Amino acid sequence: MRILCIHSDYIEIEPKEKAIAQAEEIEKVKKRIEDCLVVFTAVEQEDERGIEKRAFEEIKKVAEQIKAEKIVLYPFVHLTSNPAQPKKALEILKALEKELAKSFFTYRAPFGWYKAFEIRCKGHALAELSREVKSVKEEKIEEVPEALKEEERVKSFWYILTPEGELIEASKFDFSGHENLEKFFRYEHAKSRTLDKAPPHVKLMKELAIAGNEEGSDLGNMKYFPKGRLIKSLLEELVTREAIKFGASEVETPVMYSAEHAALESYLNRFPARQYFVESGDKRFFLRFAACFGQFLMASKAVISYKHLPLRLYELTRYSFRREKSGELAGLRRLRAFTMPDMHTFCKDFEQAKEEFAKQFKLCMHVLEKIGLSKDDYECAIRFTKEFWENHSDFVKKIVREFGKPVLIEMWSFRYAYFDPKFEFNFIDALDKASALSTVQIDHENAKRFGITFVDEQGKEKHPYILHCSPSGAIERCIYALLEKAWMQKEKGKAPCLPLWLCPVHVRLCPVNDSFLEDCERLARFFEEQGIRVDIDDRNESVERKIRDAEHEWIPYIVVFGERERKTGKLSVRVRKERSISQMSKEELAEDIKKQIAKYPFRQLSLPKKLTQRAVFTH
């Protein structure tokens, strides 16, 4: 579609006679519109329905710049040598008119008529602008990059590798006792990413006031309420701590990069239709989809000797952006803006890269375990070329032996992308969908592309191998996995729980009535001093109601406080996980909790302590 925008003092339009048989039926009246943006529009052959949304965005941008409130949509076939069939052109014009009418006073000049018109252009810098708008589909076809073409040519062979070192064709493997691995293999094989129904965690994240879609933003850009923010920041801190403990140096790099930067272009072109672009002045930027470029550009300027290797850079990206298809977005599982712990390790040779790969495999297992996801919760896939397997099968077998359960192997006929090998840990959710959490890959190309070098033992400049690693996968996805896991536990008849260190509130105090409020406040101060998150249900509600609501919030320890507790100093504690009531002193309860959360990050509750003081966040 081509458009020509003229910011005008006025336009006067007078339909004279039909120019084509398909002309619209109209009343022949003269129309004058003052102070408007006239948009001459030609719909082209390749335009598809849906293009009106993009055209609308372009026109809106222009209108906003010049502060126009009225739009005149003027069908003007002469802007193109490749016009669409009249029927389709009119259909798209009407759709565009409808879209515009939501935000502007909109008038569309009659379609298919010879019209006399008089226009007065305002004649300032932005008064005349022309644009070319393309259907998304077409853009994709035009820009299919080399790597994607290669991806279509590459052949995948699927196997299961057992801890005993047996490589068995996946279709012939006996999956009994490995049901999740089978689900994972089937999911991988189907390659379908579209969701037919909402995964259970979507309901939970709303009920627990964790997160919600922000309608004022794009799809897949979430808002986090205080409890959700707390959970998220604890996870962020845990993964960052573990990465630093592993030997990484934490850095911070920009979120946007020039679309014209030579080294970034080929990287960018891998997923051309999945970028967010930012226009600023006459420059065009794209939002990062990972921390790779930032860290690579940093490394390309660093002075590195072989003695410094392996060199590990780490960044927690808040955010990384990827414009996933709207049909694939699902709660916290797949987003357009996500928080990615992203580590890159520069290695002097392939041996060192392999060594690091094996170490990071263990790091990833350790991080997931700490988060609350055990080896039973995820399945491993290792992917590599046939050539890699022929030369390094013992290496792969050792990893799988140590992993201790069968692993899905994807073997490629050749290396179609920059990496070989890679692995991921995949969480299988309540709908049997697989989602990658941790991942590591060895990169053969980008050091050269980004001009990253080190000086080797002989004083020669060399390109390192680079490992890309996310020790946990996106933080949002970890929350998704924990919620889905809790849901599946509930299905098995257990109380759904979050790991204790992630529970926004550890202890809820429920005074039987107002006369016990002061006791509870004292008790709350005691727990707070011990580094425990505590709140007080001071609402004028029955004890039953208070307990029910606390259970609804998944509070792990609920304490009802009345006459008996005041007298004896013993608390009756409802322990969610065990679905039991225990009698214990406040010190015993504090010790019990502290023992469980001792090795984890801690943050204070950032909500008022008393429930009556809290606003209610809704979606």
Ligand SMILES: [Zn+2]
């Ligand atoms: Zn990377």
